[in-house]
Amino acid sequence: MAGRINDDDVKAVRDAVPIDAVVSEYLQLRNAGGGNLKGLCPFHDEKSPSFHVSTAKGLYHCFGCQEGGDTVDFVMKIDHLSFAETIERLAAQAGITLRYEEGGYAPGRQQGERTRLVEAHKAAAAYYIEQLDSPEAEIGRRFLAERGFDQAAAQHFGVGYSPAGWDHLTRFLRGRGFTDKELILSGLSQDGRRGPIDRFRGRLMWPIRDISGEVVGFGARKLRDDDNGPKYLNTPETPIYKKGQVLYGIDLAKKEIAKTSRAVVVEGYTDVMACHLAGITTAIATSGTAFGEGHIKILRRLLMDNGSARVIFTFDGDAAGQKAALRAFEDDQKFAAETYIAIAPDGMDPCELRLAKGDAAVADLVEPRTPLFEFALRQIVSRYALETPAGRAAALDEAAPVVARIKNSGAQHEVAVQLAGLLGILDTQFVVRRVAQLARWARERGRDGGDQPRRAPRGQTPAPEAPAPGLRGPALNLRSPAHRVERELLKLALQRPDLVSPAFDAYGIDEFTAPPYAVVRRCIEDAGGAAAHDDGYVQRVREAAPDDTVRALVTELIVEPLHIRRDPDEAYAGVQLVAVRLAAVNQRVTEIRGTLQRLGPRADPEHLAAVQNELWVLQQYGQSLRDRGYAAL
Numbered sequence: 001m002a003g004r005i006n007d008d009d010v011k012a013v014r015d016a017v018p019i020d021a022v023v024s025e026y027l028q029l030r031n032a033g034g035g036n037l038k039g040l041c042p043f044h045d046e047k048s049p050s051f052h053v054s055t056a057k058g059l060y061h062c063f064g065c066q067e068g069g070d071t072v073d074f075v076m077k078i079d080h081l082s083f084a085e086t087i088e089r090l091a092a093q094a095g096i097t098l099r100y101e102e103g104g105y106a107p108g109r110q111q112g113e114r115t116r117l118v119e120a121h122k123a124a125a126a127y128y129i130e131q132l133d134s135p136e137a138e139i140g141r142r143f144l145a146e147r148g149f150d151q152a153a154a155q156h157f158g159v160g161y162s163p164a165g166w167d168h169l170t171r172f173l174r175g176r177g178f179t180d181k182e183l184i185l186s187g188l189s190q191d192g193r194r195g196p197i198d199r200f201r202g203r204l205m206w207p208i209r210d211i212s213g214e215v216v217g218f219g220a221r222k223l224r225d226d227d228n229g230p231k232y233l234n235t236p237e238t239p240i241y242k243k244g245q246v247l248y249g250i251d252l253a254k255k256e257i258a259k260t261s262r263a264v265v266v267e268g269y270t271d272v273m274a275c276h277l278a279g280i281t282t283a284i285a286t287s288g289t290a291f292g293e294g295h296i297k298i299l300r301r302l303l304m305d306n307g308s309a310r311v312i313f314t315f316d317g318d319a320a321g322q323k324a325a326l327r328a329f330e331d332d333q334k335f336a337a338e339t340y341i342a343i344a345p346d347g348m349d350p351c352e353l354r355l356a357k358g359d360a361a362v363a364d365l366v367e368p369r370t371p372l373f374e375f376a377l378r379q380i381v382s383r384y385a386l387e388t389p390a391g392r393a394a395a396l397d398e399a400a401p402v403v404a405r406i407k408n409s410g411a412q413h414e415v416a417v418q419l420a421g422l423l424g425i426l427d428t429q430f431v432v433r434r435v436a437q438l439a440r441w442a443r444e445r446g447r448d449g450g451d452q453p454r455r456a457p458r459g460q461t462p463a464p465e466a467p468a469p470g471l472r473g474p475a476l477n478l479r480s481p482a483h484r485v486e487r488e489l490l491k492l493a494l495q496r497p498d499l500v501s502p503a504f505d506a507y508g509i510d511e512f513t514a515p516p517y518a519v520v521r522r523c524i525e526d527a528g529g530a531a532a533h534d535d536g537y538v539q540r541v542r543e544a545a546p547d548d549t550v551r552a553l554v555t556e557l558i559v560e561p562l563h564i565r566r567d568p569d570e571a572y573a574g575v576q577l578v579a580v581r582l583a584a585v586n587q588r589v590t591e592i593r594g595t596l597q598r599l600g601p602r603a604d605p606e607h608l609a610a611v612q613n614e615l616w617v618l619q620q621y622g623q624s625l626r627d628r629g630y631a632a633l
Contacts, residue, residue, distance in 0.1 A: 006099040016094040019071040027301035028258040121215040128160025128205040137161035140204045164202035187235040206269045209251040217241035234288035244294040247284040256281045261309040270351040278359035340369035404438035426610045483514040489576040497530035499573035505529040511584040574630030585622045
């Protein structure tokens, strides 16, 4: 059992490490007046800083979540350490040797678990660095040289080499006093048939450090063809390594990120190296996982979410890189910073670009930035046939919520106008109003606390979290005559999808004017559409519901009898399809007439003619629906 740390040593540690120096390792602090500093609280999400630090008193307090204490309390909470582990870490930083009441000076067996695992990783990192100079590591040195990294670069980033034998590191760490249990728990070793063996063998090694600079894991790159493992092998989840909560290079980049309010997110270890060597010292990367919420929290604390903050994502120009960019966009709204994307025209990553065209090309890569939302819009629009009205409407259904998510209202309006141009919709104000309506509903939903994430259908990648058309809206009587036909059509789509498909799947979500019905329409779409009805169809629709309220409505529509007393047939289904489509056409005709009235006699003749032509086409379509019914769909 570990001895109690001497009280005088504890006091010495508290006095030796300034609280602002410790807190600054995790978040950016600014002058708050009166000798205090402030920043974004690391213990709860907030948009404006309420976390205050008193350097004179050595205390912190958050006026938002009421967390507070001294330096030791801060480290204990943010890194989930015990009291003893915290004192041991701070003592190591201050160069203080601790005394224990039951055993003299801190032997390894008395240290806390986390401290032991960190020490094991520190020793492993030094061992790997030393091995990079060995004859066996020639293949690793050649790999680095071929990518433009010399010995100085390898030393700067702590790159090393793991020998190809079974247990070289394991035996080395045993000699340093680490137990087999500690080596397995750390992820540095794994169980073999005759005891622990090295997890990493014959690979180039990158140490992964947390924001305080401690090595908590490794990324290992395959070098030989006879290595049957993955190209990159990372440390498994351990008590000190959570891949969703670490960013490679953050220890080197954090000060520049805080200073410049800018971060560059790249895809790999060599990309981080290339960027830093090219002068982009704000570059960081994830380790074996997609960029997610845990990484955002790290950057937000450094960026302070001020209006000038920038996060630039660099991705390969291939399909995988584009998917990665869209995944990053899913979390865009968790930043107050503006997010951008930079893709090299020839599809090279920063490491390849530096090797082919030099440091200047890497620096230029992140300058002509495209807003991430604009990239996402273009990717969405490119999937639709914009030469047809149905294609434009479908593209608008998906793209409008993206624009509605833009935080700045002025920018939101401008991008809505751009979206109209991308889609070829002449009535720009129609698109602007649509976006504004979605943004308003999203705000109302946030105030009501009803913003629940929408589930993705099984087997599909979750779509970007954005307010779908009509997810929420003003309260209304869902059984009123005005919405009776929409309700009946949805009941048919759920109970007898064979009667309404494939026509139903071509209907836009905005053709359902009751917001709750629009949500159900989206759920059906997310479940694969009415045409994809099979034994699991209804369950998929229910699983796609964003919350329990919508799920209850879906269930209600599934079990509620249709208004027809006899068995429904295609004729009955056709009547409902036509009625809903005709109502949508009539609504659009009314909107265009309003547009013509606003344009007035001084309108641009070409624009005026285009709007009048759209009105005429819609009027003809409406008359055809009235005359021919289902055949006109």
